Amino acid sequence: MAFDETLDTRAIDGFASQSFMATLGAEVMETGKGRVRVRFRRRDGLTQQHGYLHAGVSTAIADSACGYSALSMAPQGADVLTIEFKSNFLRPASGDLFEARGRVVKPGAQIMVCECEVWEIEPKERMIMTMTATMFIMNPEGG
Amino acid sequence: MAFDETLDTRAIDGFASQSFMATLGAEVMETGKGRVRVRFRRRDGLTQQHGYLHAGVSTAIADSACGYSALSMAPQGADVLTIEFKSNFLRPASGDLFEARGRVVKPGAQIMVCECEVWEIEPKERMIMTMTATMFIMNPEGG
Amino acid sequence: MAFDETLDTRAIDGFASQSFMATLGAEVMETGKGRVRVRFRRRDGLTQQHGYLHAGVSTAIADSACGYSALSMAPQGADVLTIEFKSNFLRPASGDLFEARGRVVKPGAQIMVCECEVWEIEPKERMIMTMTATMFIMNPEGG
Protein backbone atom coordinates (compact mmCIF):
# COMPACT_ATOMS: atom_id res chain seq x y z
CA MET A 1 0.00 0.00 0.00
CA ALA A 2 1.30 3.39 -1.06
CA PHE A 3 0.20 5.39 1.92
CA ASP A 4 3.01 6.66 4.14
CA GLU A 5 1.75 6.52 7.70
CA THR A 6 4.55 8.64 9.10
CA LEU A 7 3.18 11.76 7.42
CA ASP A 8 0.48 14.19 8.39
CA THR A 9 -2.75 12.23 8.66
CA ARG A 10 -5.07 15.21 8.43
CA ALA A 11 -5.63 14.61 4.71
CA ILE A 12 -6.82 11.05 5.32
CA ASP A 13 -8.96 12.09 8.25
CA GLY A 14 -10.25 14.97 6.16
CA PHE A 15 -11.31 12.83 3.22
CA ALA A 16 -12.96 10.44 5.65
CA SER A 17 -14.94 13.33 7.15
CA GLN A 18 -16.41 14.33 3.78
CA SER A 19 -19.34 12.07 2.95
CA PHE A 20 -19.24 13.26 -0.65
CA MET A 21 -15.76 11.76 -1.10
CA ALA A 22 -17.16 8.37 -0.07
CA THR A 23 -20.01 8.82 -2.56
CA LEU A 24 -17.39 9.42 -5.26
CA GLY A 25 -15.19 6.53 -4.11
CA ALA A 26 -12.17 8.77 -3.56
CA GLU A 27 -9.28 6.99 -1.84
CA VAL A 28 -6.23 8.84 -0.49
CA MET A 29 -3.10 7.09 -1.78
CA GLU A 30 -0.38 9.31 -0.43
CA THR A 31 0.00 12.54 1.40
CA GLY A 32 2.96 14.72 2.29
CA LYS A 33 3.80 18.28 3.19
CA GLY A 34 1.76 20.28 0.72
CA ARG A 35 0.58 17.43 -1.45
CA VAL A 36 -2.16 14.81 -1.66
CA ARG A 37 -2.66 12.00 -4.18
CA VAL A 38 -6.14 10.48 -4.52
CA ARG A 39 -7.54 7.70 -6.73
CA PHE A 40 -11.06 7.12 -7.95
CA ARG A 41 -12.90 5.05 -10.53
CA ARG A 42 -15.54 5.62 -13.13
CA ARG A 43 -18.64 3.74 -12.10
CA ASP A 44 -22.41 3.84 -12.35
CA GLY A 45 -23.82 6.98 -10.86
CA LEU A 46 -20.83 9.16 -11.70
CA THR A 47 -21.22 9.55 -15.45
CA GLN A 48 -22.38 12.10 -18.02
CA GLN A 49 -24.44 11.54 -21.15
CA HIS A 50 -21.83 9.42 -22.97
CA GLY A 51 -20.98 7.25 -20.01
CA TYR A 52 -17.72 9.12 -19.33
CA LEU A 53 -16.86 10.39 -15.89
CA HIS A 54 -18.75 13.64 -15.19
CA ALA A 55 -16.48 16.68 -15.08
CA GLY A 56 -17.94 17.46 -11.66
CA VAL A 57 -16.54 14.26 -10.17
CA SER A 58 -12.91 14.99 -10.97
CA THR A 59 -13.45 18.63 -10.01
CA ALA A 60 -14.88 17.76 -6.60
CA ILE A 61 -12.05 15.35 -5.85
CA ALA A 62 -9.43 17.82 -7.09
CA ASP A 63 -10.98 20.47 -4.83
CA SER A 64 -10.61 18.19 -1.82
CA ALA A 65 -7.07 17.23 -2.87
CA CYS A 66 -6.17 20.93 -3.04
CA GLY A 67 -7.87 21.67 0.26
CA TYR A 68 -6.09 18.91 2.15
CA SER A 69 -2.77 19.80 0.50
CA ALA A 70 -3.25 23.24 2.00
CA LEU A 71 -4.31 21.84 5.36
CA SER A 72 -1.10 19.81 5.55
CA MET A 73 0.84 23.10 5.59
CA ALA A 74 -1.47 24.91 8.01
CA PRO A 75 -1.16 25.10 11.80
CA GLN A 76 -2.69 22.29 13.84
CA GLY A 77 -6.35 23.03 14.42
CA ALA A 78 -6.74 25.16 11.31
CA ASP A 79 -9.59 24.70 8.87
CA VAL A 80 -9.57 25.29 5.11
CA LEU A 81 -12.26 26.88 2.95
CA THR A 82 -12.27 26.97 -0.85
CA ILE A 83 -12.45 30.56 -2.10
CA GLU A 84 -12.46 29.63 -5.77
CA PHE A 85 -11.17 27.13 -8.29
CA LYS A 86 -10.84 26.86 -12.02
CA SER A 87 -10.70 23.65 -14.03
CA ASN A 88 -9.67 23.05 -17.63
CA PHE A 89 -10.78 19.80 -19.20
CA LEU A 90 -8.17 18.47 -21.61
CA ARG A 91 -10.01 15.44 -22.97
CA PRO A 92 -13.13 13.40 -22.19
CA ALA A 93 -12.71 11.20 -19.12
CA SER A 94 -13.37 7.93 -20.92
CA GLY A 95 -11.00 5.80 -18.81
CA ASP A 96 -11.66 3.61 -15.79
CA LEU A 97 -9.18 4.66 -13.10
CA PHE A 98 -8.11 8.22 -12.29
CA GLU A 99 -5.68 9.97 -10.00
CA ALA A 100 -5.80 13.52 -8.66
CA ARG A 101 -2.44 15.00 -7.71
CA GLY A 102 -2.88 18.12 -5.60
CA ARG A 103 -0.09 20.34 -4.33
CA VAL A 104 0.43 23.73 -2.74
CA VAL A 105 2.05 26.18 -5.16
CA LYS A 106 2.23 29.06 -2.71
CA PRO A 107 1.76 28.54 1.02
CA GLY A 108 0.63 31.43 3.18
CA ALA A 109 -0.78 32.25 6.57
CA GLN A 110 -4.24 33.14 5.26
CA ILE A 111 -4.24 32.31 1.55
CA MET A 112 -2.76 29.26 -0.15
CA VAL A 113 -2.71 28.71 -3.90
CA CYS A 114 -2.90 25.09 -4.99
CA GLU A 115 -2.84 23.17 -8.23
CA CYS A 116 -4.17 19.75 -9.07
CA GLU A 117 -3.62 17.60 -12.11
CA VAL A 118 -6.09 14.78 -12.74
CA TRP A 119 -4.69 11.87 -14.70
CA GLU A 120 -6.38 8.92 -16.29
CA ILE A 121 -4.35 5.92 -15.11
CA GLU A 122 -6.16 3.07 -16.84
CA PRO A 123 -6.28 2.10 -19.60
CA LYS A 124 -3.79 4.82 -20.58
CA GLU A 125 -1.83 7.33 -18.51
CA ARG A 126 -2.72 10.82 -19.67
CA MET A 127 -3.71 14.08 -18.06
CA ILE A 128 -7.41 14.92 -18.36
CA MET A 129 -7.82 18.00 -16.17
CA THR A 130 -5.93 20.79 -14.45
CA MET A 131 -7.18 22.88 -11.54
CA THR A 132 -5.93 26.04 -9.88
CA ALA A 133 -7.53 26.73 -6.50
CA THR A 134 -7.36 29.40 -3.83
CA MET A 135 -7.79 28.28 -0.24
CA PHE A 136 -8.55 30.38 2.82
CA ILE A 137 -6.99 29.25 6.09
CA MET A 138 -9.15 29.61 9.18
CA ASN A 139 -6.68 29.57 12.01
CA PRO A 140 -7.53 28.17 15.43
CA GLU A 141 -7.04 31.60 17.01
CA GLY A 142 -9.55 33.01 14.55
CA GLY A 143 -7.27 34.35 11.77
CA MET B 1 -45.10 22.21 -11.32
CA ALA B 2 -42.82 24.88 -12.68
CA PHE B 3 -41.57 23.13 -15.75
CA ASP B 4 -42.74 24.62 -19.04
CA GLU B 5 -43.33 21.72 -21.39
CA THR B 6 -43.59 23.87 -24.50
CA LEU B 7 -39.88 24.66 -24.40
CA ASP B 8 -36.85 22.79 -25.65
CA THR B 9 -36.75 19.48 -23.81
CA ARG B 10 -33.11 18.72 -24.49
CA ALA B 11 -32.09 20.06 -21.09
CA ILE B 12 -34.45 17.68 -19.29
CA ASP B 13 -33.44 14.78 -21.46
CA GLY B 14 -29.82 15.78 -20.94
CA PHE B 15 -30.04 15.82 -17.16
CA ALA B 16 -31.81 12.49 -17.29
CA SER B 17 -28.96 11.04 -19.36
CA GLN B 18 -26.32 11.99 -16.77
CA SER B 19 -26.30 9.41 -13.99
CA PHE B 20 -24.28 11.78 -11.82
CA MET B 21 -27.15 14.27 -11.78
CA ALA B 22 -29.40 11.55 -10.35
CA THR B 23 -26.75 10.78 -7.72
CA LEU B 24 -26.81 14.46 -6.76
CA GLY B 25 -30.60 14.67 -6.82
CA ALA B 26 -30.61 17.47 -9.41
CA GLU B 27 -34.07 18.28 -10.73
CA VAL B 28 -34.67 20.53 -13.74
CA MET B 29 -37.29 23.13 -12.80
CA GLU B 30 -37.40 25.26 -15.89
CA THR B 31 -35.65 25.61 -19.19
CA GLY B 32 -35.75 28.14 -21.97
CA LYS B 33 -33.71 29.45 -24.83
CA GLY B 34 -30.27 29.79 -23.31
CA ARG B 35 -31.20 29.11 -19.72
CA VAL B 36 -31.77 26.24 -17.29
CA ARG B 37 -32.89 26.29 -13.67
CA VAL B 38 -32.16 23.26 -11.47
CA ARG B 39 -32.88 22.47 -7.82
CA PHE B 40 -31.09 20.15 -5.43
CA ARG B 41 -30.93 19.42 -1.72
CA ARG B 42 -28.25 18.91 0.87
CA ARG B 43 -28.44 15.33 2.06
CA ASP B 44 -26.27 12.53 3.40
CA GLY B 45 -23.53 11.60 1.00
CA LEU B 46 -23.14 15.09 -0.46
CA THR B 47 -21.44 16.89 2.40
CA GLN B 48 -18.01 18.13 3.44
CA GLN B 49 -16.35 17.99 6.85
CA HIS B 50 -18.82 20.36 8.59
CA GLY B 51 -21.93 18.77 7.14
CA TYR B 52 -22.39 21.56 4.58
CA LEU B 53 -22.94 20.80 0.92
CA HIS B 54 -19.61 19.97 -0.74
CA ALA B 55 -18.45 22.66 -3.18
CA GLY B 56 -18.15 19.94 -5.80
CA VAL B 57 -21.90 19.26 -5.72
CA SER B 58 -22.97 22.78 -6.63
CA THR B 59 -20.13 22.99 -9.15
CA ALA B 60 -21.14 19.78 -10.90
CA ILE B 61 -24.77 20.85 -11.12
CA ALA B 62 -23.80 24.34 -12.29
CA ASP B 63 -21.63 22.76 -14.98
CA SER B 64 -24.57 20.74 -16.26
CA ALA B 65 -26.87 23.77 -16.04
CA CYS B 66 -24.38 25.73 -18.15
CA GLY B 67 -23.95 22.88 -20.60
CA TYR B 68 -27.66 22.43 -21.19
CA SER B 69 -28.19 26.18 -21.43
CA ALA B 70 -25.69 26.09 -24.26
CA LEU B 71 -27.31 23.02 -25.83
CA SER B 72 -30.67 24.81 -25.92
CA MET B 73 -29.12 27.36 -28.31
CA ALA B 74 -27.23 24.82 -30.44
CA PRO B 75 -28.47 23.10 -33.62
CA GLN B 76 -30.51 19.93 -33.24
CA GLY B 77 -28.19 16.97 -32.92
CA ALA B 78 -25.31 19.00 -31.50
CA ASP B 79 -23.40 17.92 -28.41
CA VAL B 80 -21.76 20.11 -25.79
CA LEU B 81 -18.38 19.64 -24.08
CA THR B 82 -17.11 21.68 -21.15
CA ILE B 83 -13.79 23.32 -22.01
CA GLU B 84 -13.36 24.99 -18.62
CA PHE B 85 -15.20 26.54 -15.73
CA LYS B 86 -14.39 28.70 -12.75
CA SER B 87 -16.35 28.87 -9.51
CA ASN B 88 -16.23 31.40 -6.70
CA PHE B 89 -17.70 30.33 -3.38
CA LEU B 90 -19.36 33.23 -1.62
CA ARG B 91 -20.34 31.56 1.64
CA PRO B 92 -20.52 28.04 3.10
CA ALA B 93 -23.47 26.06 1.72
CA SER B 94 -25.13 25.46 5.07
CA GLY B 95 -28.71 25.53 3.80
CA ASP B 96 -31.06 22.74 2.79
CA LEU B 97 -32.41 23.59 -0.67
CA PHE B 98 -30.42 25.11 -3.53
CA GLU B 99 -31.05 26.37 -7.03
CA ALA B 100 -28.61 26.68 -9.94
CA ARG B 101 -29.54 29.30 -12.53
CA GLY B 102 -27.52 28.82 -15.71
CA ARG B 103 -27.65 31.02 -18.78
CA VAL B 104 -25.76 31.67 -21.98
CA VAL B 105 -23.93 34.99 -21.89
CA LYS B 106 -22.53 34.74 -25.41
CA PRO B 107 -23.88 32.23 -27.92
CA GLY B 108 -21.69 31.09 -30.77
CA ALA B 109 -21.37 28.42 -33.43
CA GLN B 110 -18.43 26.68 -31.76
CA ILE B 111 -17.89 28.39 -28.43
CA MET B 112 -20.54 29.51 -25.93
CA VAL B 113 -19.81 31.37 -22.72
CA CYS B 114 -22.22 30.66 -19.86
CA GLU B 115 -22.74 31.83 -16.32
CA CYS B 116 -24.47 30.15 -13.43
CA GLU B 117 -25.47 31.51 -10.07
CA VAL B 118 -26.17 29.03 -7.29
CA TRP B 119 -28.57 30.24 -4.65
CA GLU B 120 -29.50 28.84 -1.30
CA ILE B 121 -33.32 28.85 -1.29
CA GLU B 122 -34.06 27.46 2.15
CA PRO B 123 -33.88 28.51 4.88
CA LYS B 124 -32.73 31.85 3.43
CA GLU B 125 -32.45 33.10 -0.15
CA ARG B 126 -28.88 34.12 -0.81
CA MET B 127 -26.29 33.50 -3.49
CA ILE B 128 -23.59 31.01 -2.53
CA MET B 129 -21.64 30.49 -5.75
CA THR B 130 -20.98 31.94 -9.18
CA MET B 131 -19.61 30.07 -12.19
CA THR B 132 -18.32 31.16 -15.56
CA ALA B 133 -18.01 28.33 -18.07
CA THR B 134 -16.84 27.90 -21.65
CA MET B 135 -18.63 25.28 -23.73
CA PHE B 136 -17.54 23.73 -27.00
CA ILE B 137 -20.30 22.85 -29.46
CA MET B 138 -19.85 19.62 -31.40
CA ASN B 139 -22.10 20.04 -34.38
CA PRO B 140 -23.86 17.15 -36.04
CA GLU B 141 -21.89 17.75 -39.25
CA GLY B 142 -18.69 17.44 -37.26
CA GLY B 143 -17.83 21.12 -36.56
CA MET C 1 -19.64 65.09 -16.59
CA ALA C 2 -20.93 61.88 -15.11
CA PHE C 3 -18.76 61.73 -12.04
CA ASP C 4 -20.62 62.11 -8.76
CA GLU C 5 -18.35 64.02 -6.41
CA THR C 6 -20.40 63.26 -3.33
CA LEU C 7 -19.32 59.65 -3.38
CA ASP C 8 -16.24 57.91 -2.07
CA THR C 9 -13.25 59.38 -3.87
CA ARG C 10 -10.87 56.54 -3.12
CA ALA C 11 -11.51 54.99 -6.52
CA ILE C 12 -10.53 58.17 -8.34
CA ASP C 13 -7.52 58.71 -6.13
CA GLY C 14 -6.66 55.05 -6.58
CA PHE C 15 -6.73 55.15 -10.36
CA ALA C 16 -4.65 58.33 -10.26
CA SER C 17 -2.06 56.54 -8.11
CA GLN C 18 -1.58 53.73 -10.65
CA SER C 19 0.76 54.92 -13.41
CA PHE C 20 -0.33 51.98 -15.56
CA MET C 21 -3.91 53.31 -15.68
CA ALA C 22 -2.56 56.58 -17.12
CA THR C 23 -0.57 54.59 -19.70
CA LEU C 24 -3.81 52.86 -20.70
CA GLY C 25 -5.81 56.10 -20.69
CA ALA C 26 -8.33 54.80 -18.14
CA GLU C 27 -10.71 57.46 -16.91
CA VAL C 28 -13.02 56.95 -13.92
CA MET C 29 -16.54 57.97 -14.94
CA GLU C 30 -18.51 57.10 -11.85
CA THR C 31 -18.05 55.44 -8.53
CA GLY C 32 -20.38 54.36 -5.78
CA LYS C 33 -20.61 51.97 -2.90
CA GLY C 34 -19.23 48.76 -4.37
CA ARG C 35 -19.01 49.87 -7.99
CA VAL C 36 -16.72 51.69 -10.37
CA ARG C 37 -17.24 52.63 -14.03
CA VAL C 38 -14.18 53.40 -16.17
CA ARG C 39 -13.78 54.38 -19.83
CA PHE C 40 -10.82 53.90 -22.15
CA ARG C 41 -10.05 54.06 -25.86
CA ARG C 42 -8.28 51.93 -28.40
CA ARG C 43 -5.20 53.79 -29.56
CA ASP C 44 -1.68 53.20 -30.84
CA GLY C 45 0.41 51.28 -28.38
CA LEU C 46 -2.51 49.27 -26.94
CA THR C 47 -3.22 46.87 -29.80
CA GLN C 48 -2.66 43.25 -30.77
CA GLN C 49 -1.69 41.84 -34.16
CA HIS C 50 -4.91 42.85 -35.95
CA GLY C 51 -5.02 46.37 -34.55
CA TYR C 52 -7.75 45.46 -32.03
CA LEU C 53 -7.41 46.35 -28.37
CA HIS C 54 -5.11 43.84 -26.65
CA ALA C 55 -6.96 41.57 -24.21
CA GLY C 56 -4.48 42.64 -21.56
CA VAL C 57 -5.67 46.24 -21.69
CA SER C 58 -9.28 45.52 -20.83
CA THR C 59 -8.15 42.95 -18.27
CA ALA C 60 -5.83 45.40 -16.49
CA ILE C 61 -8.53 48.07 -16.35
CA ALA C 62 -11.16 45.57 -15.20
CA ASP C 63 -8.76 44.44 -12.46
CA SER C 64 -8.41 48.00 -11.22
CA ALA C 65 -12.18 48.57 -11.51
CA CYS C 66 -12.76 45.47 -9.37
CA GLY C 67 -10.07 46.48 -6.89
CA TYR C 68 -11.46 49.96 -6.35
CA SER C 69 -15.02 48.63 -6.17
CA ALA C 70 -13.80 46.52 -3.27
CA LEU C 71 -11.90 49.41 -1.72
CA SER C 72 -15.09 51.50 -1.70
CA MET C 73 -16.60 48.95 0.69
CA ALA C 74 -13.53 48.54 2.88
CA PRO C 75 -12.67 50.46 6.04
CA GLN C 76 -10.86 53.77 5.67
CA GLY C 77 -7.13 53.15 5.43
CA ALA C 78 -7.50 49.63 4.04
CA ASP C 79 -5.58 48.44 1.00
CA VAL C 80 -6.69 45.92 -1.62
CA LEU C 81 -4.63 43.17 -3.27
CA THR C 82 -5.77 41.05 -6.21
CA ILE C 83 -5.65 37.36 -5.31
CA GLU C 84 -6.84 36.15 -8.70
CA PHE C 85 -9.04 37.00 -11.63
CA LYS C 86 -10.50 35.22 -14.62
CA SER C 87 -11.52 36.84 -17.90
CA ASN C 88 -13.64 35.48 -20.72
CA PHE C 89 -13.34 37.24 -24.07
CA LEU C 90 -16.65 37.29 -25.89
CA ARG C 91 -15.60 38.92 -29.15
CA PRO C 92 -12.57 40.75 -30.58
CA ALA C 93 -12.26 44.30 -29.22
CA SER C 94 -12.46 45.99 -32.61
CA GLY C 95 -14.26 49.13 -31.40
CA ASP C 96 -12.94 52.53 -30.40
CA LEU C 97 -14.40 53.34 -26.98
CA PHE C 98 -14.85 50.90 -24.09
CA GLU C 99 -16.30 50.88 -20.62
CA ALA C 100 -15.46 48.65 -17.67
CA ARG C 101 -18.26 48.22 -15.11
CA GLY C 102 -16.92 46.73 -11.92
CA ARG C 103 -18.97 45.81 -8.86
CA VAL C 104 -18.70 43.88 -5.62
CA VAL C 105 -20.74 40.68 -5.71
CA LYS C 106 -19.91 39.62 -2.18
CA PRO C 107 -18.38 42.03 0.34
CA GLY C 108 -16.39 40.69 3.25
CA ALA C 109 -13.95 41.70 5.94
CA GLN C 110 -10.99 39.95 4.34
CA ILE C 111 -12.18 38.61 0.99
CA MET C 112 -14.38 40.37 -1.56
CA VAL C 113 -15.61 38.81 -4.78
CA CYS C 114 -16.08 41.23 -7.66
CA GLU C 115 -17.30 41.09 -11.23
CA CYS C 116 -16.59 43.38 -14.13
CA GLU C 117 -18.22 43.56 -17.53
CA VAL C 118 -16.32 45.34 -20.28
CA TRP C 119 -18.50 46.85 -22.98
CA GLU C 120 -17.64 48.28 -26.34
CA ILE C 121 -19.47 51.64 -26.42
CA GLU C 122 -18.54 52.92 -29.88
CA PRO C 123 -19.32 52.22 -32.58
CA LYS C 124 -21.73 49.63 -31.15
CA GLU C 125 -22.76 48.84 -27.58
CA ARG C 126 -21.95 45.22 -26.88
CA MET C 127 -20.23 43.28 -24.14
CA ILE C 128 -16.74 42.08 -25.03
CA MET C 129 -15.40 40.65 -21.76
CA THR C 130 -16.42 39.42 -18.34
CA MET C 131 -14.18 39.15 -15.29
CA THR C 132 -14.58 37.52 -11.90
CA ALA C 133 -11.99 38.62 -9.37
CA THR C 134 -11.11 37.85 -5.76
CA MET C 135 -9.71 40.68 -3.68
CA PHE C 136 -7.88 40.50 -0.37
CA ILE C 137 -8.47 43.36 2.05
CA MET C 138 -5.46 44.53 4.03
CA ASN C 139 -6.94 46.33 6.97
CA PRO C 140 -5.28 49.26 8.65
CA GLU C 141 -4.95 47.30 11.87
CA GLY C 142 -3.13 44.58 9.96
CA GLY C 143 -5.96 42.09 9.26
Place this chain on the structure above:
Amino acid sequence: MAFDETLDTRAIDGFASQSFMATLGAEVMETGKGRVRVRFRRRDGLTQQHGYLHAGVSTAIADSACGYSALSMAPQGADVLTIEFKSNFLRPASGDLFEARGRVVKPGAQIMVCECEVWEIEPKERMIMTMTATMFIMNPEGG
Protein backbone atom coordinates in the same frame (compact mmCIF):
# COMPACT_ATOMS: atom_id res chain seq x y z
CA MET D 1 21.88 35.91 -26.74
CA ALA D 2 19.44 33.24 -25.72
CA PHE D 3 17.23 33.28 -28.74
CA ASP D 4 17.47 30.20 -30.97
CA GLU D 5 17.06 31.34 -34.54
CA THR D 6 16.55 27.86 -35.90
CA LEU D 7 13.12 27.61 -34.30
CA ASP D 8 9.71 28.84 -35.37
CA THR D 9 9.91 32.62 -35.67
CA ARG D 10 6.19 33.23 -35.50
CA ALA D 11 6.37 34.06 -31.80
CA ILE D 12 8.95 36.79 -32.39
CA ASP D 13 7.07 38.15 -35.38
CA GLY D 14 3.89 37.93 -33.34
CA PHE D 15 5.19 39.91 -30.40
CA ALA D 16 6.57 42.49 -32.84
CA SER D 17 3.10 42.81 -34.39
CA GLN D 18 1.45 43.67 -31.05
CA SER D 19 2.03 47.32 -30.25
CA PHE D 20 0.98 46.71 -26.65
CA MET D 21 3.94 44.37 -26.13
CA ALA D 22 6.27 47.22 -27.15
CA THR D 23 4.47 49.53 -24.72
CA LEU D 24 5.15 46.98 -21.99
CA GLY D 25 8.75 46.40 -23.06
CA ALA D 26 8.24 42.67 -23.58
CA GLU D 27 11.21 40.95 -25.21
CA VAL D 28 11.06 37.39 -26.55
CA MET D 29 14.06 35.50 -25.18
CA GLU D 30 13.42 32.03 -26.51
CA THR D 31 10.79 30.13 -28.38
CA GLY D 32 10.31 26.50 -29.23
CA LYS D 33 7.60 24.04 -30.14
CA GLY D 34 4.84 24.89 -27.72
CA ARG D 35 6.75 27.30 -25.55
CA VAL D 36 7.74 30.97 -25.37
CA ARG D 37 9.91 32.78 -22.82
CA VAL D 38 9.59 36.56 -22.52
CA ARG D 39 11.33 39.13 -20.30
CA PHE D 40 10.14 42.54 -19.15
CA ARG D 41 11.03 45.17 -16.57
CA ARG D 42 9.22 47.25 -14.04
CA ARG D 43 9.42 50.87 -15.10
CA ASP D 44 7.52 54.13 -14.90
CA GLY D 45 4.11 53.85 -16.47
CA LEU D 46 3.61 50.18 -15.60
CA THR D 47 3.02 50.39 -11.87
CA GLN D 48 0.20 50.21 -9.35
CA GLN D 49 -0.36 52.33 -6.25
CA HIS D 50 2.71 51.07 -4.35
CA GLY D 51 5.09 51.33 -7.27
CA TYR D 52 5.00 47.57 -7.90
CA LEU D 53 4.35 46.17 -11.36
CA HIS D 54 0.61 46.27 -12.12
CA ALA D 55 -0.98 42.82 -12.22
CA GLY D 56 -2.30 43.70 -15.67
CA VAL D 57 1.21 43.96 -17.10
CA SER D 58 2.28 40.45 -16.24
CA THR D 59 -1.16 39.17 -17.26
CA ALA D 60 -1.02 40.81 -20.68
CA ILE D 61 2.47 39.46 -21.36
CA ALA D 62 1.52 36.00 -20.09
CA ASP D 63 -1.51 36.07 -22.40
CA SER D 64 0.72 36.79 -25.40
CA ALA D 65 3.24 34.16 -24.26
CA CYS D 66 0.42 31.61 -24.11
CA GLY D 67 -0.98 32.72 -27.46
CA TYR D 68 2.32 32.43 -29.28
CA SER D 69 3.10 29.12 -27.58
CA ALA D 70 -0.13 27.88 -29.12
CA LEU D 71 0.66 29.45 -32.50
CA SER D 72 3.97 27.58 -32.60
CA MET D 73 1.99 24.32 -32.63
CA ALA D 74 -0.65 25.46 -35.12
CA PRO D 75 -0.60 25.05 -38.90
CA GLN D 76 1.17 27.71 -40.94
CA GLY D 77 -1.21 30.57 -41.62
CA ALA D 78 -3.32 29.93 -38.51
CA ASP D 79 -4.31 32.68 -36.12
CA VAL D 80 -4.89 32.42 -32.36
CA LEU D 81 -7.60 34.04 -30.26
CA THR D 82 -7.75 34.05 -26.47
CA ILE D 83 -11.01 32.52 -25.26
CA GLU D 84 -10.26 33.00 -21.58
CA PHE D 85 -7.49 33.09 -19.02
CA LYS D 86 -7.16 32.98 -15.27
CA SER D 87 -4.32 34.42 -13.23
CA ASN D 88 -3.37 33.82 -9.60
CA PHE D 89 -1.08 36.36 -8.01
CA LEU D 90 1.30 34.74 -5.55
CA ARG D 91 3.07 37.81 -4.19
CA PRO D 92 3.37 41.52 -5.00
CA ALA D 93 5.57 42.16 -8.05
CA SER D 94 8.09 44.33 -6.24
CA GLY D 95 11.13 43.25 -8.27
CA ASP D 96 12.79 44.82 -11.29
CA LEU D 97 13.11 42.12 -13.94
CA PHE D 98 10.50 39.47 -14.77
CA GLU D 99 10.15 36.48 -17.02
CA ALA D 100 7.00 34.87 -18.41
CA ARG D 101 7.32 31.19 -19.31
CA GLY D 102 4.43 30.08 -21.45
CA ARG D 103 3.80 26.55 -22.70
CA VAL D 104 1.11 24.45 -24.31
CA VAL D 105 -0.30 21.90 -21.89
CA LYS D 106 -2.70 20.33 -24.37
CA PRO D 107 -2.40 20.95 -28.11
CA GLY D 108 -5.44 20.54 -30.31
CA ALA D 109 -6.78 21.36 -33.74
CA GLN D 110 -9.23 23.99 -32.50
CA ILE D 111 -8.58 24.42 -28.79
CA MET D 112 -5.22 24.59 -27.02
CA VAL D 113 -4.78 24.85 -23.27
CA CYS D 114 -1.71 26.77 -22.14
CA GLU D 115 -0.05 27.66 -18.87
CA CYS D 116 2.32 30.47 -18.04
CA GLU D 117 4.40 31.05 -14.95
CA VAL D 118 5.67 34.56 -14.33
CA TRP D 119 8.88 34.74 -12.32
CA GLU D 120 10.63 37.65 -10.73
CA ILE D 121 14.27 37.30 -11.86
CA GLU D 122 15.89 40.26 -10.13
CA PRO D 123 16.62 40.86 -7.38
CA LYS D 124 15.40 37.39 -6.37
CA GLU D 125 14.17 34.44 -8.43
CA ARG D 126 10.66 33.56 -7.30
CA MET D 127 7.34 32.87 -8.97
CA ILE D 128 4.83 35.72 -8.75
CA MET D 129 1.97 34.59 -10.98
CA THR D 130 0.45 31.59 -12.69
CA MET D 131 -1.93 31.65 -15.65
CA THR D 132 -4.06 29.04 -17.31
CA ALA D 133 -5.38 30.07 -20.73
CA THR D 134 -7.59 28.61 -23.42
CA MET D 135 -6.76 29.50 -27.01
CA PHE D 136 -8.92 29.12 -30.09
CA ILE D 137 -7.12 28.25 -33.33
CA MET D 138 -8.42 29.95 -36.46
CA ASN D 139 -7.14 27.76 -39.25
CA PRO D 140 -6.26 29.13 -42.67
CA GLU D 141 -9.01 27.05 -44.25
CA GLY D 142 -11.48 28.67 -41.88
CA GLY D 143 -11.69 26.06 -39.09
